[in-house]
Amino acid sequence: MEINNDDLVFIRPNLAIEPLIDNWYAWPHLVSPATAAMNIKDRHLKIMNSYVQNPTIHAAAIKSPKMLGGPFIDYGGKRVEEIKALISNTLEQCAGLLGLREDIIQLNEMLKKEARGYALTDLYSKVPERLQGLVELIYDVNNNASFRFFESLLYATEYYNESLQSFNLFLVKDDDSRSFVLSTPKLPNDEILRVNLPFKSEKIDELFDLSITPRKFSEIKDIFDIEPGKEELFKSFFTTTAPRQYEKYEGDGILTRYFGHACILTETKHTTILADPLISYGYETDISRYSYEDLPEKIDYVLITHNHQDHILFETLLRIRSRVANIIVPRSNGGSLQDPNLKLMFQKLGFKNIIELGEMETLEFKDCAITGLPFIGEHCDLDVRSKLCHQVKFSDGLKMLFAADSCNVSPRLYERIHGITGDIDVIFLGMECEGAPLTWLYGPLMPETLARDKDESRRLAGCNFEQSKALIDVFNPSNVFVYAMGMEPWLKYISSIKYTDESKPIVESNKLIAYCHSKNIEPERLYGEKIIEYKLEPTLD
Numbered sequence: 001m002e003i004n005n006d007d008l009v010f011i012r013p014n015l016a017i018e019p020l021i022d023n024w025y026a027w028p029h030l031v032s033p034a035t036a037a038m039n040i041k042d043r044h045l046k047i048m049n050s051y052v053q054n055p056t057i058h059a060a061a062i063k064s065p066k067m068l069g070g071p072f073i074d075y076g077g078k079r080v081e082e083i084k085a086l087i088s089n090t091l092e093q094c095a096g097l098l099g100l101r102e103d104i105i106q107l108n109e110m111l112k113k114e115a116r117g118y119a120l121t122d123l124y125s126k127v128p129e130r131l132q133g134l135v136e137l138i139y140d141v142n143n144n145a146s147f148r149f150f151e152s153l154l155y156a157t158e159y160y161n162e163s164l165q166s167f168n169l170f171l172v173k174d175d176d177s178r179s180f181v182l183s184t185p186k187l188p189n190d191e192i193l194r195v196n197l198p199f200k201s202e203k204i205d206e207l208f209d210l211s212i213t214p215r216k217f218s219e220i221k222d223i224f225d226i227e228p229g230k231e232e233l234f235k236s237f238f239t240t241t242a243p244r245q246y247e248k249y250e251g252d253g254i255l256t257r258y259f260g261h262a263c264i265l266t267e268t269k270h271t272t273i274l275a276d277p278l279i280s281y282g283y284e285t286d287i288s289r290y291s292y293e294d295l296p297e298k299i300d301y302v303l304i305t306h307n308h309q310d311h312i313l314f315e316t317l318l319r320i321r322s323r324v325a326n327i328i329v330p331r332s333n334g335g336s337l338q339d340p341n342l343k344l345m346f347q348k349l350g351f352k353n354i355i356e357l358g359e360m361e362t363l364e365f366k367d368c369a370i371t372g373l374p375f376i377g378e379h380c381d382l383d384v385r386s387k388l389c390h391q392v393k394f395s396d397g398l399k400m401l402f403a404a405d406s407c408n409v410s411p412r413l414y415e416r417i418h419g420i421t422g423d424i425d426v427i428f429l430g431m432e433c434e435g436a437p438l439t440w441l442y443g444p445l446m447p448e449t450l451a452r453d454k455d456e457s458r459r460l461a462g463c464n465f466e467q468s469k470a471l472i473d474v475f476n477p478s479n480v481f482v483y484a485m486g487m488e489p490w491l492k493y494i495s496s497i498k499y500t501d502e503s504k505p506i507v508e509s510n511k512l513i514a515y516c517h518s519k520n521i522e523p524e525r526l527y528g529e530k531i532i533e534y535k536l537e538p539t540l541d
Contacts, residue, residue, distance in 0.1 A: 005218035009238040011210045013282030013293055018168040018186065019199055019314045022090055025181035026165070026199070027309035031349065032340035033159035034149055035445065037101035040094050042444035047071045047183060048087050055080050069436065069496030074179035075187070082187050093164065096130075100159050103128035104337070107147060108447040111137070115145030130159075136335070148335030151344055160348070162198040167318075169193040169237060172281040178493035182309070193230055193237075199314065200350030205322035211243060212297055244293045251533065254394055256426075258530035259290045261491055262311055262404050262484035264428060266392065270367050272296050273392060275303040275402045276311045277320065280490045287489065289529045295320065301365075302327045305404035306375060306387035307342060308441070308460075310486065310494050314349070326353040328363070328370065333385035338445050342386050357388060360420065367395040373417055377407025380438035380458040391421060398425050398534055401475065404484055405430040405460075408467035414474045424475040426534075429468055430484030431509045432497070435461030464504075465511040472512075472521065479532075480516050482509045482525040 003009060019026035021036065024044055029035040051058050051073040059077035061067040073083065091098070106128045114123060120137040127135060134154050135147045154160070170192045172178075188194060197203060203223050210220065217238060226234050249255045249267040257265045262276040274295075282291040302324050305311055317324075329342040343354045357363065357372040375387040390402045401424045408414060438458040439450060462484065463471065472480060485505060486495030499506050509525050516523035524530070 003217050003235050003238055003240065005216065005221070007217050007240050008214035009210065009217045009220065009240055010214050010243055011208065012171060012237055012239050013211075013243060013291060014172045015237050016168075016170055016172045016281060017204065017208070017315060017318055018170070019318060020166045020168065020186055022094055022164045023086055023166075023185050023187075025186065026314050027181070028307050028312050028340065028342075028345060029309075029445075031345050032151065033097065033100065033154050033157070034104065034151075034337055035340055037097040037104065037159070038337070038444040040090065041098055041101045043071075043182070044185070045087065045090060047073060048083050048090075048185065051075075051083055052080055052087070065498060068492075068498060069180055069183070069440070071183050074184045079187055083185070086185055086187070093161075096158055096161070100130050103130040105447055107131055107135070111145040111147065115139070117143040120145070146336075149337070151335050151341050155344060155348055162200075165198045166194060166196045167199070167204075169195060169234075171237065173283055175285065175287075175489040175492070180496045181493055191233070193226070193233055195224060199318060200348065202350070204318055204350075208319050209322055210238070211292060211319075214240075214242070246293065246296055248296060251535075253533055253535040254398065256400075256532045256534070257290060257294070258481070258483065258526045259294075260488045260528065261486060261495075262305065262402075262428075262430065264402060264483070265290075265295070266400065267296065268367050268394065271301070271365060272299050273301045273303060273368070273370075274299050274324075275390065276305055276404065276484075277302060277316045278310065278313045278491070278494075279316045279320075280488070287528050289488070289490070292319065295323070297323060299324050300326065301370070303370070303390050303402065304329045304342065305389065305402065306330065306378070307340070307384070308405075310484075310491070311404065312342075313494065317351070318349075321351060324351070326355055327351055328355045328357050328390075330372065330375075330386040330388040331356045331358045333383060336383060338382045338442060339384045339386050359388065360417075369393045371421070373401070373421070374413060375404065375406040376413065377409045378405040378435070378460055378462055380442060380460060382438075382442060391424065400424070400426040401428065401477075403427060403429045403471070405432065405462040407433075407461060407463050408471045411467075411470040411474070414471055418474050421475075424477055426479045426481070427472065427475060427477045428481045428483050429471065430462035431464070431468060431482050431512065432462045432485050432505050433464040433467075433508050434504045435459035465508040465515070468508075468512045469515055472516065472519075477521060480512070480521055480523040481530075482512065482523070485509070485525070487527055 021030040029039055055077040058072040061072040062074050137147050255267045261278050263278045264275045266273045280289045280291050332341045333339050343356050346354045359372055359374050362369050362371040371391040373389040375389045389406050392400045437455045439455050486497035513523045
């Protein structure tokens with residue numbers, strides 16, 4: 001149907017916003033200037049230079065299931081000249097960040113050589129120029145020297161460069177068409193509209209508000225400066241057909257819906273909570289799933305469990321930003337390179353009402369309370385504090401635990417927590433227990449190469465069967481849901497995971513499901529979509 005300027009239009013349910021930083025898919029470690037500097041040098045430029053030197057190796061590797069998620073560009077060995085141009089552009093546009101990276105490496109080297117347990121006062125003058133006034137030099141109690149960033153000041157420098165931010169708009173038509181985001185830069189094509197705006201732009205909210213409230217096409221067209229020749233493409237993103245109407249939950253209980261991976265929407269009559277938002281688009285598919293049309297108009301609280309790219313997905317968060325009243329994030333450890341501050345990051349990206357929550361702290365709301373519980377493991381033994389499990393306790397006493405990828409490597413911890421919280425009725429637990437090695441995600445942040453055997457031993461892994469069993473034995477739940485497995489096919493571009501029946505996470509989670517049945521606990525390994533309603537017992541005044 002032809003769309004005219006005076007037509008009232010909605011966005012199509014499969015319209016994606018793909019946020020980019022320096023032409024690469026934006027994830028949290030590309031936002032904070034320090035982690036961005038390390039990744040641009042030791043991930044992006046390394047992958048692109050490798051591709052230019054031997055594109056056929058990349059083309060062959062992409063075809064191998066064993067190489068999923070590897071450092072290989074997915075352009076079939078073609079578009080080499082465009083990658084060369086992108087390398088030149090990165091070297092020019094990111095020169096300041098690349099210099100910052102060199103100074104971080106130099107600072108590490110200086111501390112390694114000169115910080116011998118004596119006072120660090122005289123070493124401040126030896127801090128590299130770009131880092132002067134941005135770091136504090138510190139020892140731990142074992143006299144190991146390190147440093148921390150004043151991250152709020154770092155964001156105020158030229159190293160936080162919003163001109164590197166842009167986004168693609170395009171229609172997602174299937175589960176298989178997108179390349180793995182950490183390995184392939186985003187080159188233009190005829191089905192993509194590149195928009196050069198920072199992520200904080202309110203124009204993004206105006207665009208995606210059209211998922212609920214229509215506007216004249218002429219009005220929305222005037223908001224964006226569409227390049228010549230892209231007008232018809234832009235017009236294809238809209239429809240005059242109203243979206244399916246969302247039905248607000250009016251029951252007296254708790255309605256919980258699984259959207260895929262670790263994304264859970266929990267609703268009462270008064271409150272909506274969305275954990276780790278990652279939403280599929282609305283298009284024809286054989287696999288039933290919830291999409292953006294199944295979200296409420298307003299989301300009271302978004303819960304973020306930890307700072308990995310499959311749990312903080314800007315693609316989803318930017319699309320729903322104007323609907324979100326509050327975002328609850330884990331408190332960080334105050335300036336370490338590997339643990340950027342989530343509150344600062346979200347504020348810089350235009351989100352409002354960011355609430356930091358610490359371990360065993362509780363936020364009280366009208367008909368529920370949210371408590372941050374310790375989250376251990378899954379971060380390769382790095383000192384990362386910005387991670388939390390969330391216990392949600394409802395007004396009738398029913399408790400849910402969103403444990404995400406927390407790995408129960410210390411069962412005594414959860415025994416101590418149980419002494420405070422008591423039993424938990426419903427547990428959502430990640431069991432991606434194989435995980436990638438440390439350097440797959442954190443390698444660019446490491447100043448020295450880690451030995452392969454050490455790297456392989458430190459993995460991004462969730463609970464195995466024994467660890468999960470110990471958690472369940474402590475909290476005595478009625479329901480156990482295995483989630484956050486990366487199984488859904490629409491997640492491949494983020495997780496790069498493809499299981500078989502022999503895959504360790506499947507084998508281990510099968511054991512857990514059998515164990516739960518033996519204990520009269522109702523278990524399920526979630527996939528696609530799931531809806532559960534819990535009836536609340538009326539309370540006596």
